[in-house]
Amino acid sequence: MHIATAAASPTDVHYRERLSPSLWVLLSAAVVAPMVALVFVPLDATVALVVGILVAASLMTVLLFASPLVIVSGGELRVGRAHIPVSQLGAPVGLVGAEARSARGPALPRSAWHLLRGGIDPVVRVPVTDPRDPVTEWVFSTRTPDRVVAAIERAQRAAEKTRHD
Structure with a gap:
């Protein structure tokens, strides 16, 4: 995500970038879904599918939102x-x-x-x-x-x- 603006004062945001993980890292995190699902299959296939998807989505969300930012502002x-x-x-x-x-x-x-x-x-x-x-x-x-x-x-x-x- 990039936001680059021509700012008039030193308090305006000049630049903002999230150093998000590469697509390969996110795809690797998505592979967690079937692995987690396999653990829960003996309980119930539906539960296994839901838990696997939730774990993978949570992991990818954490990877994205925990990424450092580069900001030139103020x-x-x-x-x-x-x-x-x-x-x-x-x-x-x-x-x-x-x-x-x-x-x-x-x-x-x-x-x-x-x-x-x-x-x-x-x-x-x-x-x-x-x-x-x-x-x-x-x-x-x-x-x-x-x-x-x-x-x-x-x-x-x-x-x-x-x-x-």
Whole structure:
């Protein structure tokens, strides 16, 4: 789910994305239905079918709604439960392909904060400019790195403008 809007103030939502699981993960969760149903078949076939469907639907719902969000809003970048003011961030960089694989693996610094999701190839790297923060950069998955980068830059400009006013 993507909501990208051109916002006028730093409190408006610039970007929102749910890092939902891939279709393969959801299909794997759906396979739980027949397995659970087999357990309840000795009791009653109808009960087995209903319980299997309910368990699979519940599992897929949890997988979807427990997925982390990437939000740029209110002068803040939120990724999952972590958040940081955009004024403490440097220039964001969106990476895809081999660059993204490197950023998720061998080029991922020990001092970086990261939220990486399997099945989502692109990542965004954002340096942290606060010298007191032990985290040097944020690295996180996103399906649309160009939109995230643009939203962070818009939020940084809006925060800078309100700071000078």
